Amino acid sequence: MITRRNLAAAAAALAVLGLPAAAEDWKAKYPELTLAIVPQENASGTTDRYTPLADYLTQTVGVPVKLRVASDYAAVIEGQRAGNIHVAFHGPASFARAVMTGVKVEPIVTQIHETGAAGYYSVVYVLASSPYKSVADLKGKALGLVDPNSTSGNQAPRFFLKRAGYDVDKFFSKAVFTGSHENAVLALAQGTVDAAANFWNSETDSNLTRMLTKGIVKNADGAPMKQSDFRIVFKSDFLPEGPFAVLASLPEDLKAKIRQAFLDLPKADTAAFDRLSDGKDLGLTPMTLKDYQPIIDMLKANDEQRKHS
Template sequence: MFNRRTLIGAAFASLALAGAAHAEDWKAQYPELTLAVIPAENASTTTDRYQPLADYLGKQLGVPVKLAVATDYAAVIEAQRAGNAQIAFYGPASYARAVLTGVATEPVAVSRHSNGLTGYYSVIYTLANSPYKSIDDLKGKKLALVDPNSTSGNNAPRFFLHRDGKDVDTFFSQAIFAGSHDNAVLALAQGTVDAAANSWNSEDDSNLTRMITKGVLKDADGKPMTKDDFRIVFKSDFLPEGPYSVLASLPADLKKQITEAFLTMPKNDPKAFAGLSDGKDIEFAPISAKDYQPVVDMVKFNDAQRKKSS
């Protein structure tokens, strides 16, 4: 394999041993790895959800894996650009932004939900007791987005509403960035905004339902809320799920081991895997850069529209 000649007997055994030693050479270069994740939820919830994944990866790879919960989506991009995060969990649009700005990162795994899909939707919620029953009712009202690099919380609403003749920055009286999916829903629940953009997998699997399960969602009077307290007035086309991605510059064997660790996690550590989705996902599936080309195109379109209006 190394000198491209056919080896037999003792020579083959010697080469196999050399290959095994070579396979671990990356540990000298990377005695510790970092997993950076986007702040889709609040910081403590994100840590609780992803620390078991970091611990699992460390056990599988044989080196410590440190969890880094980013302050915003751009921080994950910059951590990989600087080489400080060898592994990252992106949203689709933040992955696209990383690629478009020259970060050499390779998607390796994506979660598959209980409905069999490796993707989700962007939705806009209003309160069920509000007068806003359609997206048209929200003209001139206040919208909570998530983060400039969020897919469901910014890029998808902008793209698909523009397709329907509605410019987010002029259709709504104000579009604010809440900083996380949780914060956007909380702003709506407490009456700070009239609507909120968020992610949605199915009726019983969304960021909203996870907040309800954890008991962190209350209205302005402090009363616990259910999903019946919310109404969906906008739903995007289907979007690919956010990828786990590795730096392209990592040694090939390390990238292979990371990929295998993700794909075998449901079997090797079912508890930690279930914790990533509150038991809603069924496996990790392999993914490649070409699967995100539609999202790259969406982000490029939004960038062009922003330049036109500036």
């Protein structure tokens, strides 16, 4: 007869023999995990920002977590498709594209910004010294985008500008992908493009403010620039912030451990959490696939538009 006492005795016997508990079985298959990040800034900046998180996850999850800074958004999508990337920080559009193309991933958490919202906006910047006061003034000018799978740097501006009557591929003389949010700002600052798309959380927290804090925004003459040197001429509707997402194929107990580690992060390792946003974010909140349905719908609309352009 199986009793609670029998089960306790069996567990104790396994412990004496040094056999692993069932909850640790996944370590044999996953002795190391990879955390990948979509490019928002240069590689060294991304490494500095996310290394403390990888170290925290290593300590909390119990196996080494290796940080991979992706060359572009597609590399993260394809890495998760191949099963080589176990945890990734996606933009909402790259996560949506992954789901739309059959990658089995699950969102776990995203950041709550200083505004109290788990989301942000796409904006189009021009130089304050330019004559451009609105999108209409940019007809026939050059637009700097980020990456095909960037939300704020491509998908959102295409969708919302089209809704406002401006087809990106027809209205501008050219729309060029710069490779990262930082590169888009630098292209505008140095006069390579007339306008640039980027992400914006608030007046005091955006990619631009973070770049200005690092002192890396200089004009064509090499002079340092200020926030007042830039003007926003277009702002999208509110967008859900991109998620940290795990492979759906990971063992349930491992996924639960990763999820809990993220939820605990703001208090368990405040320094690592603050490093992610230069101390601007307030916390992390759980996310589900349903939260990204509007982004999936946006990508479908953009894909359909591209077929007919």
